[in-house]
Amino acid sequence: MAGTDPVSAAAPRGAGKAAQLQVRNLEAWYGESHALHGVDLDVFAGETVTLLGRNGVGKTTTLRAIMGLIRKRRGEVEFEQRSIMRLPLHRVARTGLGFVPEERGIFASLSVEENLMLPPVVAKGGMSVEEIYGIFPNLLERRTSPGTRLSGGEQQMLAIARILRTGVRMILLDEPTEGLAPVIVERIGEMLKVLKSHGLSVLLVEQNFRFAARIADHFYVMDHGRMIDSFSVADLPARTEALNTALGV
């Protein structure tokens, strides 16, 4: 397969600047089970990068290992030229890296507004609560009800919105459209464009590459805990067939 070396494929991106997030030879384990076998990837400032791959190939594990949610890991992760491998978990967010988990992580014992206000602001430049309520009027309407009373789509928006408040410069976003109705998927797509226009970088895990094609600048494809392909959005049409096979669509 062409361009299987992610490093060389990534070289023309970012106009010669160093990547904002640089992952090299990242390995991770669940107990004895070796889940990542040396993952390389780059996200340049302002980019939306999508991680594709079949179920169980290690996409979530990659995000969790980058964030430090999996402690049994090896390799190198640099965010803005600074290694975050040895930072305690609560210091990682403070470097400007936000995380939205696959299961969304809305807290049942917190109201919608408490969920929104929970993540501490880590840097200037985040959205204000007014701006967020302006974009998501239904969150304002339901702000006193328990977070988990929201619909799946609203929970996903809340999960993203609360990270926007914190002023992080990059978001790791795990399957935001999973299990959502097409209209809601549409809204999430709009939302990701807003993020992009604010200059936020996004590392997105997404099964639906047609959805991802509309917002992503660059793609990585994973299989069995390894990167097997890397290409830019311009190359997507030429890859569609190969991807359909690789992803088993």
Add this chain to the structure above:
Amino acid sequence: MTMIFGVPLPALMGQLLVGLINGSFYALLSLGLAVIFGLLRVINFAHGAFYMLGAFAAWMLLAYAGIGYWGALVLAPLIVGVAGMAIERLMLRRLYGLDHLYGLLFTFGLALLLEGTFRHFFGTSGQPYAAPEALRGATNLGFMVLPNYRGWVVAASLVICLGTWAVIEKTSIGAYLRAATENATLVQAFGVNVPVLLTVTYGFGCALAGIAGVLAAPVFQVSPLMGSNLIIVVFAVVVIGGMGSILGAIVTGYMLGIVEGLCKVFYPEAANIVVFVIMAIVLLLRPAGLFGKDS
């Protein structure tokens, strides 16, 4: 004389008051246990020892430093809280990754160690501790005579319990605590220093036991075993209310104190076991406890 179900009113009221006093201690102690268990998933068997430590801190502050009741009411819980934080930081923390049984065994051993140490220096006979000047005497309420100090204990424990509940349910610090109780790892990934939150929470739970100890000092005597006598009932209270439920711990604490008091009037033979009978029934019908969520 007014009679209710064949019992003179003052006798009934007297036992109700005793029940309410005991309930105040049950509520304060089970509240601390519930807060600690909710976040740390540690069944704090040392809770009775921290209660004893609070009472002894008050007694020693008076005996060795001349600091009276009101000073002790502030200082003793602080001392107990700091001791709790040190223990969490230096020892308990190492057990988080392991089976819950280790936390239970560790705190049980800690309780034995603390109680044994105090027994070595003070013996098993209690030390008297006088109620403060301002709260001596009694007030005639018409239907009964209320010793002022006992009224104070009930009022103080109510204020502390409700205040704690309000902080947990209504403030942003409380939101961190609730969220971390649900998913501590995610809260830490958001940038909250969860290890410090755990330390402070354990210290706070222990400080609540310390306050209960100071409040108890003038009611019971200050003795090394005062905690282990009480804590068994308190564990039953926590099981009945539902592990980890804040409001459940408070309400069940008062409720069972009152039930125990009433039992002394109507069927004294059962007064000592009624809490455990209720626990057995609750466990059969609602294993998660009266206020617990099934999970």
